[in-house]
Amino acid sequence: MSARPEAAISVRSGAQLMIDALLGQGVRHVFGYPGGAIMPLYDALVDSGLEHILCRHEQGAALAADAYGRVTRRAGVCIATSGPGATNLVTGIANAFMDSVPMVVITGQVATALQGTDAFQEVDIFGITLPVVKHSYVVREAADIPAIVAEAFQLAEQGRPGPVLIDFPKNVSTAMVPAPPAPRLTARQAPQPEAAAIAAARDMLAQARRPLLLAGGGVAIANAEEALRRFAADSRIPVVTTLKGLGVVPTDEPAFLGMLGMHGNAAANHAVQNCDLLMVVGARFDDRATGQLDHFAPTARIIHVDIDAAEISKLRQADAGVAGELAPALDGLLGATEVDARWRAQCGAWKQEFAWRYDAPGEGIFAPALLRDLSRMGGEDMVITCDVGQHQMWVAQHCAFSDPLQHLSSGGLGTMGFGLPAAIGVKVARPAARAVCVTGDGSIMMNIQELATLRRYGLDVKIVLLDNAALGLVRQWQELFFDENYSEVDLSDNPDFAAVARAFGVAARTISQRDEVDSGLEWLLGAEGPAMLHVLIDPRENVWPLVPPGKANHQMIKAS
Amino acid sequence: MEHRLLIELKNCEGALLRALGLVERRGYRIRTCNLRADEADRSVLELTVFSERPGALLKRQLERLHDVLGVRLEESCEPWVRELNKPSIARTQ
Ligand SMILES: Cc1ncc(C[n+]2csc(CCOP(=O)(O)OP(=O)(O)O)c2C)c(N)n1
Ligand SMILES: [Mg+2]
Numbered sequence: 001m002s003a004r005p006e007a008a009i010s011v012r013s014g015a016q017l018m019i020d021a022l023l024g025q026g027v028r029h030v031f032g033y034p035g036g037a038i039m040p041l042y043d044a045l046v047d048s049g050l051e052h053i054l055c056r057h058e059q060g061a062a063l064a065a066d067a068y069g070r071v072t073r074r075a076g077v078c079i080a081t082s083g084p085g086a087t088n089l090v091t092g093i094a095n096a097f098m099d100s101v102p103m104v105v106i107t108g109q110v111a112t113a114l115q116g117t118d119a120f121q122e123v124d125i126f127g128i129t130l131p132v133v134k135h136s137y138v139v140r141e142a143a144d145i146p147a148i149v150a151e152a153f154q155l156a157e158q159g160r161p162g163p164v165l166i167d168f169p170k171n172v173s174t175a176m177v178p179a180p181p182a183p184r185l186t187a188r189q190a191p192q193p194e195a196a197a198i199a200a201a202r203d204m205l206a207q208a209r210r211p212l213l214l215a216g217g218g219v220a221i222a223n224a225e226e227a228l229r230r231f232a233a234d235s236r237i238p239v240v241t242t243l244k245g246l247g248v249v250p251t252d253e254p255a256f257l258g259m260l261g262m263h264g265n266a267a268a269n270h271a272v273q274n275c276d277l278l279m280v281v282g283a284r285f286d287d288r289a290t291g292q293l294d295h296f297a298p299t300a301r302i303i304h305v306d307i308d309a310a311e312i313s314k315l316r317q318a319d320a321g322v323a324g325e326l327a328p329a330l331d332g333l334l335g336a337t338e339v340d341a342r343w344r345a346q347c348g349a350w351k352q353e354f355a356w357r358y359d360a361p362g363e364g365i366f367a368p369a370l371l372r373d374l375s376r377m378g379g380e381d382m383v384i385t386c387d388v389g390q391h392q393m394w395v396a397q398h399c400a401f402s403d404p405l406q407h408l409s410s411g412g413l414g415t416m417g418f419g420l421p422a423a424i425g426v427k428v429a430r431p432a433a434r435a436v437c438v439t440g441d442g443s444i445m446m447n448i449q450e451l452a453t454l455r456r457y458g459l460d461v462k463i464v465l466l467d468n469a470a471l472g473l474v475r476q477w478q479e480l481f482f483d484e485n486y487s488e489v490d491l492s493d494n495p496d497f498a499a500v501a502r503a504f505g506v507a508a509r510t511i512s513q514r515d516e517v518d519s520g521l522e523w524l525l526g527a528e529g530p531a532m533l534h535v536l537i538d539p540r541e542n543v544w545p546l547v548p549p550g551k552a553n554h555q556m557i558k559a560s
Numbered sequence: 561m562e563h564r565l566l567i568e569l570k571n572c573e574g575a576l577l578r579a580l581g582l583v584e585r586r587g588y589r590i591r592t593c594n595l596r597a598d599e600a601d602r603s604v605l606e607l608t609v610f611s612e613r614p615g616a617l618l619k620r621q622l623e624r625l626h627d628v629l630g631v632r633l634e635e636s637c638e639p640w641v642r643e644l645n646k647p648s649i650a651r652t653q
Contacts, residue, residue: 130581135626138573310620
């Protein structure tokens with residue numbers, strides 16, 4: 001038999017084209033969970049060269065992909081089936097959206113002929129996720145897959161990053177089509193800051209007497225730390241950061257005053273409230289950072305530098321808005337100012353006055369001191385992933401970071417359950433990193449099933465579980481702002497977490513006394529493979545200082 | 561305040577829902593709404609919306625959407641931004 005000419009054109013299924021396209025994007029790892037409508041893709045996955053990490057809940061897969069995207073600055077990929085698989089991803093997608101994390105999400109969907117008929121496991125995930133994606137697609141033709149995937153990655157990663165969803169109907173994934181040619185994407189130029197905006201910002205910098213730099217998570221996303229550090233060193237402007245901006249300048253840098261906001265450092269908040277120029281770079285005036293907006297930085301003019309023009313003047317009118325790439329904008333502002341020595345001295349004095357104290361009375365474990373020690377012992381390779389609650393705020397306050405990618409926290413969405421899957425994403429992306437998840441007794445239970453993922457892949461993740469037998473942050477608010485009317489915050493019937501960890505094959509130890517901290521941390525960091533240090537702390541401990549709701553940032557309250 | 565917007569959309573799945581959803585979620589009440597889909601690949605959505613929030617902010621938020629090709633805010637007499645800096649795909653033969 002002689003080969004017919006068409007035989008030379010390879011025929012591929014939609015699922016194979018999807019795998020080809022992912023490989024073509026340089027994807028090595030995907031996080032997911034199989035099921036009916038996505039089975040053709042799982043079929044094509046076998047021996048494809050893509051490494052699939054089976055998480056034990058789709059939320060875990062999405063949050064792991066989120067963290068993978070944060071540390072690689074390339075889209076993390078997660079996959080789930082239609083219906084409940086897809087809806088289980090939603091929290092992770094929203095998390096990535098709120099924190100501007102590149103992610104590509106692939107969901108199985110019922111066959112197109114069944115769509116709109118309430119078919120088994122049919123949900124309109126395209127519709128459900130519209131408010132929390134940067135863009136989304138329903139694949140209608142298998143031949144469109146290469147182009148859709150290429151565009152999805154480009155959108156997810158460029159400009160202000162975010163999640164992109166690809167809904168993949170089953171009949172499209174099984175359709176056999178001639179492999180389409182590789183798509184050609186028109187290169188997208190990063191928006192450059194306008195000269196006039198830079199000039200206006202330079203004027204304002206030159207006039208300012210008490211300027212302050214506020215750096216947000218956008219600096220790390222843009223990989224603009226060096227430019228920011230250069231600008232800070234050149235201008236000698238004191239620096240404060242948001243939660244996600246921690247590490248943009250090293251914590252031990254003398255000009256760094258700390259995190260601002262609700263649980264920020266008082267020095268940072270006083271500097272913001274007293275500055276006459278606030279230069280905001282890659283931050284978006286989140287209410288947890290600003291406190292009552294009307295009273296935020298009341299005497300300051302604002303320079304706002306962001307890649308996303310829609311952030312400028314969204315909440316606070318900017319006197320100079322610089323929309324575009326951060327690094328060239330920062331470089332364009334070099335030499336514009338030399339900060340008055342008195343202002344620097346004033347900031348330095350605040351820094352000294354409000355330095356953290358670790359001399360808490362008693363024999364019980366003082367979580368801030370433990371976290372400070374962890375951070376010292378963990379070194380530069382450590383990446384801390386946080387859950388949400390008091391423990392998260394203590395990490396932000398008391399751990400030192402020399403790089404923003406050493407600290408992954410769910411900032412915008414505040415997702416309890418982020419920490420453990422995020423540590424998985426970090427460890428898969430960067431096997432050499434020392435991944436430490438700092439979690440609480442409430443948060444760990446949100447995705448505790450991922451302990452099985454640690455075991456399965458032998459992922460060397462260390463867990464510090466700060467157990468106050470409570471939903472501590474909520475309890476604190478009830479104590480302070482709801483007249484101690486405690487409602488559904490008691491977790492004193494928690495399981496024995498060390499026993500739970502061991503049941504999953506994760507080594508564990510419990511400590512409760514201050515003199516056990518050193519040996520406990522040494523054991524944890526030296527343990528082979530995944531391990532948990534279960535730390536019992538006083539349920540009455542609060543996070544201080546605190547800006548009460550509806551108050552301005554200088555109206556912080558301290559421990560009484 | 562009432563704002564009048566002309567929004568040029570790609571004719572792709574979800575484009576209309578995405579634009580209308582954004583307008584409402586961002587705090588702008590839709591008063592009138594008219595869609596003209598007379599070109600093969602693009603449509604024009606004409607809206608009047610009511611909000612205390614500035615129209616220029618909504619314009620910038622709409623411009624972020626991948627399937628929005630351009631937005632004109634009537635009060636401000638701005639030029640019709642047709643080509644925002646968006647990636648686009650050409651498939652080779
Ligand atoms: C998924 C989710 N549900 C509810 C909340 C609200 N919330 C914020 S902090 C918190 C308590 C967290 O408890 P835990 O993890 O034990 O941390 P702690 O504050 O005790 O350190 C709750 C319920 C949330 N942020 N995320
Ligand atoms: Mg707790």
